[in-house]
Amino acid sequence: MGNVVASNNDRVSMKFVTLVSIVSALGGLLFGFDTAVVSGAVGFMEDRFDLSKLQVGWAVSSLIIGCIVGAAMSGVLSDRFGRKRVLIAAAILFIISSIGSAIPDTFSGFVIARIIGGIGIGITSTLCPLYNAEIAPAKYRGRLVALNQLAVVSGIFLTYFVNLWISNSGNEAWGIETAWRWMFGVGAVPGVLFLVLLFFVPESPRWLIKQGQAAAALPILLKIHGEKLAKQEVIDIKNSFANENGSIRQLFKPSLRIVLIVGVGLAILQQVTGINAVMYYAPEIFKATGAGTNAALVQTILVGFINLLFTIIALWLIDKVGRKALLLFGSASMAISLLVIGIAFHSGHTDGPFVLVFVLLYVASFAVSFGPVVWVLMSEIFPNRIRGKATAIASMALWAADYVVSQTFPPLLNTAGPATTFWLYGAMALIAFFFTWRLVPETKGKSLEEIEVLWKR
Ligand code: BGC
Numbered sequence: 398m399g400n401v402v403a404s405n406n407d408r409v410s411m412k413f414v415t416l417v418s419i420v421s422a423l424g425g426l427l428f429g430f431d432t433a434v435v436s437g438a439v440g441f442m443e444d445r446f447d448l449s450k451l452q453v454g455w456a457v458s459s460l461i462i463g464c465i466v467g468a469a470m471s472g473v474l475s476d477r478f479g480r481k482r483v484l485i486a487a488a489i490l491f492i493i494s495s496i497g498s499a500i501p502d503t504f505s506g507f508v509i510a511r512i513i514g515g516i517g518i519g520i521t522s523t524l525c526p527l528y529n530a531e532i533a534p535a536k537y538r539g540r541l542v543a544l545n546q547l548a549v550v551s552g553i554f555l556t557y558f559v560n561l562w563i564s565n566s567g568n569e570a571w572g573i574e575t576a577w578r579w580m581f582g583v584g585a586v587p588g589v590l591f592l593v594l595l596f597f598v599p600e601s602p603r604w605l606i607k608q609g610q611a612a613a614a615l616p617i618l619l620k621i622h623g624e625k626l627a628k629q630e631v632i633d634i635k636n637s638f639a640n641e642n643g644s645i646r647q648l649f650k651p652s653l654r655i656v657l658i659v660g661v662g663l664a665i666l667q668q669v670t671g672i673n674a675v676m677y678y679a680p681e682i683f684k685a686t687g688a689g690t691n692a693a694l695v696q697t698i699l700v701g702f703i704n705l706l707f708t709i710i711a712l713w714l715i716d717k718v719g720r721k722a723l724l725l726f727g728s729a730s731m732a733i734s735l736l737v738i739g740i741a742f743h744s745g746h747t748d749g750p751f752v753l754v755f756v757l758l759y760v761a762s763f764a765v766s767f768g769p770v771v772w773v774l775m776s777e778i779f780p781n782r783i784r785g786k787a788t789a790i791a792s793m794a795l796w797a798a799d800y801v802v803s804q805t806f807p808p809l810l811n812t813a814g815p816a817t818t819f820w821l822y823g824a825m826a827l828i829a830f831f832f833t834w835r836l837v838p839e840t841k842g843k844s845l846e847e848i849e850v851l852w853k854r
Contacts, residue, residue, distance in 0.1 A: 410534060410620065410622060413620045413621060414532060414533055414534065415541070416598075417598045418529050418532070418533065418541045418545075419544070420591075420594040420597070420598050421524075421525040421528050421529055421545070422525065422529070422548040423548065423587060423591040423594065424484065424488075424521035424522075424545070424548070424591060425546065425547070425549040426548040426551060426552040426555075426587055427517070428518050428521060428522050429548065429549040429551060429554075429555075429556065430552040430584055430587065431491070431494075431515075431518055432460065432676075433552065433553040433556040433557065433676070434560065434581060435457050435460065435511075436457075436556075436557075437556070437557070437561070437563075437564060437577075438576075438577035438580045438581065439453060439456050441576055441577040442504075442507070442577050444573045445573045448504065455508065456504075456507070456508070456511075457677065458803060458804060459511040459515065460511045460514060460515040461515060461796060461799055461800045461803065462800070463511065463513065463515015463517075463518070463519060464515045464516075464518050464519035465519060465793055465796045465797050465800065466512075466516050466519060467487070467490075467515060467516035467518060467519020467520040467523075468523050468789055468792035468796050469789060470516070470519070470520065470789075471483060471519060471520040471523040471788075471789045471792070472785045472786035472787070472790065473786060473789070474486075475524055475527075475604075475785045476604075476785035479601070479605075479608075480524055480527065480528045480531070480600065480601045481598065481601070483520060483524060484520070484521065484525070484595055485592065485595050485596075486520070487516075487517040487520040487521045488595060489592065490513050490514065490516055490517035491517040491518075491584065491585075491588035491591065491592075492588040492589060492592065493513055493514075494510050494514025494517060494584075495583075495585040495588055497509070497513060497514075498581035498582075498584075499578040499579070499581045499582035500578065514584075522772075522796075523788055523789050523792040526542045526545045526772045526775065526776040526788075527775075527784060527788050529542045529544070529545060529776065530542050530773070530777045530845065531601040531603045531784075532599075532617075535842055535843055535844045535845075535847075538777065539720065539773050539841060540716050542769075542776055542777070543712045543715050543769040543773055544712065545772060546708055546711075546768055546769035547705075547708050547709065547712060547769075550701070550704045550764065551705060553701055554698075554704070554705050557698055557701050558698075559583060563579050563580050563583075564580075599617045600613075602615075602618050602621075602630075602634075603781055603845070604785075605617075606631065606634045606635060606638070607638060607781065607782060611631055614631065615628075618630050618631060633846040634781060636846070637780065637781045637845075637846045638782050648790075652852065652853065655836070655852065656778055656852050657790070658836070659774075659837055660774070660775055660778055660787060660788070661790060661794045662832055663767075663775065663832075663837070664771060664775060665798045666771075666825065667767045667768075667771040667795060668795055668798035668801075669801075669802060670728070670735075670763070670767065670826045670829055671735070671802060671806075671819070671821075671822030671825070672760075672763050672767070672768070673802055673803050673806075674806040674818075675700065676704075677803055679693075679697040680696075681693075681807075681810075683756075685742075685815055686747040686748070686752045687747060687748055696753055699753075699757065700760050703757050703764070704763075704768075706761075706764075707761040707762075707765045708769060710764075711765045711769045711770070715770065716841060719840075720770045720837070720840055721833060721838070721839045723766045723770050724766050724770050724829075724833040724837060726762075726765075726766060727762045727765055727767055727770075728766065728767065728827070728829040728830040729830050730759075730762035731762045731763060731766075731767070731823075731826040731829075732824075732826035732827045732830065734755045734756075734759035734762060735759060735820065735822050735823030735826055736819075736823045738755045738756060738759065738815075739816045739817070739818075739820040740816070741755070742814070742815040742819065771795075774837070775788050775795075777840055777845060778848060780849045781846070806818070838851050838852075
């Protein structure tokens with residue numbers, strides 16, 4: 398009988414939690430869409446607005462500037478107004494940005510619209526995983542938070558196809574005047590869907606308890622955990638707040654400084670190992686190996702596919718083998734692939750599928766480890782009361798590092814050459830391995846409150 402009750406509870410909670418997570422993972426889809434869409438549009442825009450190389454860079458990176466701002470704001474805003482309300486605001490920014498990027502007749506109008514969208518991404522990239530972590534039962538938390546990353550990579554993959562389809566729908570002149578507008582404009586559709594669905598999900602129970610609204614949190618926790626566990630959760634969450642005052646200064650105290658170092662360190666390492674050099678510039682890399690434009694595009698789609706496939710594998714593994722094992726395996730394997738890619742460029746052996754195979758191995762290694770796991774850890778390692786602000790700091794660091802990598806990759810490629818560039822990323826992957834080995838704790842299967850205790854030891 399007990400078992401029957403338990404499994405019913407399990408079913409209720411999983412249905413509820415999965416629904417909630419899918420909704421917030423839609424935010425991830427928008428993240429992937431918005432970062433990738435410009436890759437297909439920028440060529441047309443270059444002609445339409447007669448852009449200089451610097452402006453082309455700005456067309457790509459204006460969004461990331463917005464992301465840094467959005468991530469910075471997300472913590473303070475979501476601690477004050479709740480996770481749900483701030484996500485709703487982000488959805489509205491997405492819609493404004495999609496339409497705003499599609500209609501302008503000046504380049505500066507476009508840039509402003511992209512910065513607005515970036516603010517939306519900065520917010521959702523921080524809050525969606527965090528919201529998922531706060532609502533998920535410990536047993537499935539890794540998987541459910543990683544769903545967000547699955548949405549990100551699905552967004553990237555889908556966008557490659559949508560871009561291709563739109564640009565094939567007319568001639569060159571139509572492309573320059575209209576195609577890129579459609580590419581950005583279609584983003585309004587998932588934006589509206591995200592906005593509407595957000596009204597159906599509850600506020601984070603942990604945030605409610607922090608606001609002194611335990612009565613409102615209990616029914617939500619009951620749906621997630623069943624009766625017995627829910628009451629215990631309320632007590633555990635309340636206790637966790639008793640030990641913290643929620644000020645950001647607390648994070649710099651010796652006992653918690655290490656959590657901040659781990660969170661921010663992982664965020665930066667996720668980016669400086671070079672993933673977005675590949676994500677944003679893959680066709681250029683393949684062209685450097687001698688591939689024609691078409692072959693380069695096909696190879697790029699392959700990159701998107703492998704990224705998606707191995708993210709699914711990560712989802713399956715993250716609550717089984719744990720976060721740390723995936724990070725260690727992934728960083729070692731990224732370091733090896735980057736070393737080999739560097740050697741290939743150094744020795745001039747770039748013909749044939751050799752470089753492609755190791756780029757795919759590198760992307761697979763990232764997708765199974767640093768891609769999803771860093772977002773999962775960033776959403777779960779910080780104590781309850783300062784989670785919003787602390788996750789925001791880590792997320793801001795991640796976007797800032799993304800900005801640096803995506804800005805420096807083209808000049809690095811030109812001046813230092815591909816071999817040195819990839820070796821540099823490889824060295825970072827090695828640092829990521831040792832950083833993880835020495836500093837990152839295993840959080841698999843632990844409640845958020847148990848994780849807090851880990852740092853006190
Ligand atoms: C990273 C993004 C990256 C994506 C690629 C994410 O985890 O934060 O910067 O573009 O993975 O799959």
